[in-house]
Amino acid sequence: MKGNSYLSRKIHSLLGVIPLGLFIIEHMVTNYSAFEGGAEGFSDSIKFLNDLPLVFFLELFGIWLPLLFHGVYGLYVAYQSNVNTGRFQYGRNWAFALQRITGVITFIFVFWHLYQTRFQVMIGEVKHEELGNLMHDIASNGFYFVLYIIGVLAATFHFSNGMWAFLVSWGITIGPRAQRISSFIWMGVFVIVAVMFLLSLGAFRGDEFKEAASAALQLTNLV
């Protein structure tokens, strides 16, 4: 990595919050509509997102490019760290190691998840209305279901603990008390976000997603 590593690391840190952290929250809310509003709620949420103005640029600058930078530079950051939790078994040191491990898991998971969903839409294999059905197929497969659970837990931990670290590395939480309170808050956020993602993942297994999607499919077939 050439140039000033201070700047690269700061950009890495900032992108993790804006836009990627915001995106995780947005994604959680969209998915949760599957749990709360069923198939209809979920397709309404997707429609809302697709109706956003300049959606192509929003996706490019709000997700793709930040994701690429944060992911690739993050792998470099992980490569630069040792794991010494054997010698120093402190909670924060575990969080440090887990931040890097979950980062790598999230990197792999996100690329694979994008391939299964967004990429299929892009190449025209799947329509936006059929995403609920696609997720139903994925979540109903026991093997994928377990991998998704692991991926979701890794991503949400990485997000929550990353937020804790962001507040330290930008000099917002300075003293030990501020940092301790912050860690309670962000571990709470981890639990809430993880539970919401997992509830929606469970909801996708429901039959209504199959039916709704096949109805949509039939409709398109008729037309």
Add this chain to the structure above:
Amino acid sequence: MAETTVASKTVKLIITRQDAPNAQSYTEEFEIPYRPNMNVIGALMEIQRNPKKKDGQATAPVCWESNCLEEVCGACSMVINGKPRQACSALIDKLEQPIRLQPMSTFPVVRDLVINRERMFNALKRVKAWIPIDGTYDLGPGPRMAEAKRQWAYELSKCMTCGVCLESCPNVNDRNSFIGPAAISQVRLFNAHPTGEMNAAERLETLMEDGGIEGCGNSQNCVRSCPKGIPLTTSIAAINKDTTKHLFKKWLGM
């Protein structure tokens, strides 16, 4: 009579040794007579006096460094039973046996337990961890320091450059150019000083270059390992704040 019972008590040690900077390391076991109130340095001196391994074979005496013998110089730092600390304040009675001694291998090993802490002194030079008062004429008395500030700054000034915090840091390694926690805390110390403050921006800027403060990944092992109880993670977060402010000020051209 008491002597015979005391003499039968022994101290067992397993020491990681290395004959030269690039040589392969190996371990040797020692068993030495116990004396009350012994510390690790005392045990090493005993081995020096009678350099025999546990099995009775002669060996080269173990090399180590020490000066003050009261935990203020930092020279005797080594890894004792898995934790980096000072050998002079490590009492045998409080250690589980066999006692394992290893060099702090984050630093280049010179021989046995002797390491080269030069990178720490270079780091202090890099961040200008001093207060420039030399000039061609008398600059007069500097501004006074508030007592409350002096009190917390004094805590930071206890650093003895021992290297324990670098040894405990997962980001100080040969894949990473991180300067380490000690120097960052020294920047906070010298930037807090009313005269030192005049060069604050310079010190912050060196920490905003490659291998600067950005290398901290917040494992927070340093603050738990520092023998002087220096609030290293608070110093790092405070300097994070100062560097962030400095970055924005520079961007905005202020």
